[in-house]
Amino acid sequence: MRAKSDPWFAEYLLRIGGGFEEDNADGEIRLPDDICIPQTREDSDLDALIDCIFLALNANMSNKSYITSRAILSMRNDWVNMINMKMVSHFQGDEMVYHSFDSAVDDPHNYYTSEFLNTLTPNGLPPHVLKLKIGSPIILLRNINPAGGLSNGTRLVVRGFQRNTINAEIMVGDHAGKRIFLPRIPLCPSNDEMFSF
Template identity: 80%
Template sequence: MSEDYRRNNQSTFMVEQMVLIDIRKFLQSMHKDIKMYPLPDIDDTYDASLILSTRNDWVDMINMKMIGRFDGDEMVYHSFNCAVDDPHNYYPKEFLNTLTPNGLPPHVLKLKIGCPVILLRNIDPANGLCNGTRLIIRGFQKNAIDAEIMLGQHAGKWVFLPRIPLCPSDDEMFHFQSKRKQFPIWLSFAMTVNKAQGQTIPNVGVYLPEPVFSYGQLYVALSRATARSNIRILAVPAVEKDVNKGKKKNRSREWHMHTRASEAEAEARKALTLLACKLSDPPDDSWPC
């Protein structure tokens, strides 16, 4: 491992893991049997795992929590924003900085060495830099980011990511057109189910605070993993911001569940009664037939 890695990353364990992974990929590229070359245990958790959810706000929440717990020094990149055809400055930069349209990186991009990211634009499809490609951050420069492609045909290839001008894909979201110059990446500890279509991920976690809202969404999430044993699902009710509203909603939910349980119990008793009446020959006086 080069000295640049050790200067940019203070975590000795992560540096060792990077070296071991690079050695393993090099051996695999030479079609060598990995079992013939005893290597220490390699932690592939950040390299082969992904959390899937259905909404962007849940994905952003998970990504921000994960990057906060990730080891290493944080690097912050700010974007340059402007409105198209705005000579009177109706939309100042301070306002544009607060917006994060779909498909664009945030104004404040926080990254760390070794964290996984996803590419948001097609930069060089011939070399594996396509929209949706997952990469690992390897180094920081002033106007470029060193990264390594994580999965796919070009796995292990090192690339340089520049700042590029980006425009929102959905023009109907705002009544004006804007442009943002930023690195076309975003954290990918977690990803939306729609964004993960077509990818194969060894270990998948599915986070569902609420049921899926689109047909086939659950199938897409579960079919990303390579085996059924590599899937974990967490389905919990969303946390309510207002405590009082949350209590009312929980009470209402409990009442509905109790009512449905009572109705189901009544139907079950009725079905058992009719079955007992048919089986009893002659019917007993205790059965209301």
């Protein structure tokens, strides 16, 4: 399997993104065998992908470049949540589970129950159930303190947790290595979301 740092791979991705890679009548592109993971049983394909991308995960989880140089990308939020849940299960150690406290702001008649709201996953908000382990990579979804390195998209690694805070270490940028505490904070989806409340 080719490494993603291989210059050929970067050029190949640019050709696909630019629409220059040859496709078939259905608009599909055949990926070269050396960048594909062989298909196995359907229920273990995601495990095979995780094991391939994050080879020897627990032996390397303290290595900053190992964690920050790998990612599994997906086009759909529900797939991202499924991959994240499966990924966390690959880490050793105890799991901490955080739950959101969901409520509708403009709902004087209580039409939207918290049970219903817990099933929604608006863009830019974490899932209702967030499971983490020490060593799990996380991404900040809001600008909390941009001058201190805490802005939307900041990549961190969990170093510990308490009931209402996450102890994390910034992994990249000018503030790499800085330890911070992420508190529980109120979040609202953006106004352009598909929900009318």
